[in-house]
Amino acid sequence: MSIRHGLLALLEGGPRYGYQLRTEFESRTGSTWPLNVGQVYTTLGRLERDGLVAPAGEDGAGHALYAITDPGRAELHAWLGRPVESANPPRDEPAIKLAMAVCSPGADPAALIRSQRERTSAALREWTRLRDRAGTDGRDRRDRPNGPNGPEETARLLVLERLILAAEAELRWLELCADRLADGRAAVPSASDGGREG
Amino acid sequence: MSIRHGLLALLEGGPRYGYQLRTEFESRTGSTWPLNVGQVYTTLGRLERDGLVAPAGEDGAGHALYAITDPGRAELHAWLGRPVESANPPRDEPAIKLAMAVCSPGADPAALIRSQRERTSAALREWTRLRDRAGTDGRDRRDRPNGPNGPEETARLLVLERLILAAEAELRWLELCADRLADGRAAVPSASDGGREG
């Protein structure tokens, strides 16, 4: 449900055409969640079907514009005002995977923890890099090198910081898992249950 | 892709029937991600279509058993051995929502932060409670009150700790967002831009 409402939010700033929506969506989310162009059109089609957006003619260049409708605005603000349900959290794949691995005699949870840690560490480094140079890469930072950012830049920054904190939490969790497994090593009776210690 | 592989992992322990799979899935994931029974059957159907599981007769009580196949085992272990791609992380709805809110003149990001914080705090309390009494609620803890847990209990514990760490990270992020918005308050020129301070 994020893309639908994301597009609605973008359209609240005025009529847009499809390709433009993709660009702006990626810009606001720090290019972290690439959005396939096709997805924009299919989603626009569904939004139109539901009466939340409507075609709004063309701009000077002949682009097919879409505009948000009143029901669309209502739906958007309902969404923005409603916190995300933290009960029934989205299924976390690393967690499920590890939960299954510790119960699966053939699996090697420790190896999974190691490789997952490397993957996540790399992502963390990359996101930290992006955050630290956020806004420093030309564009519109010429005049106010340390001043308050525009809303879009703020949005990018918040998303990156979200990813960074989430990655750090995942790493901490992986450490914790490693400890737990080291403690109760005899928990899962593996085929070769010997003393290899990583 | 988590449910598919989750069911495969359960079936590696031997043939199971649908209803049983649901129970065990919820048990291993700490009842955090309730699984609709219908989903089990549809997923089993798709797994069978793909040759990863196969019907395996009935048990004594007449339950329709399914067993994992060799390709299924291969797929399972490939999945267990492969870390989750941390690039292209799953779209985080709170992050997208807030990113859109800080750019949306009509929205109230501060209010969203507050309500989201309350929601997440409540979930955090609940999960902490569940973790602290994990294993203490009868079942099979009679004999070894502090000893190492069985694999399933370990799995439940790890999942709960994952949720707890994730919730804490989200709360920290929300605080950070509140600070950022307090700093650059003039960032988004709102309709009523006045000095209400929460």
Added chain:
DNA sequence: CGACACATGTAACACGTTACATGATTTG
């Protein structure tokens, strides 16, 4: 001219989710 970005769409599919239909068995 050829390659590439811009731009709009469609078709097909996967996964997850809910709601419904149906029956057996248990339990108060």
Added chain:
DNA sequence: CAAATCATGTAACGTGTTACATGTGTCG
């Protein structure tokens, strides 16, 4: 007996995702 749980499925739908078809404009 009635209600609840166990148990097996099916139908329909929604979102997200990819791959493809198509055309325009631009730039080297």
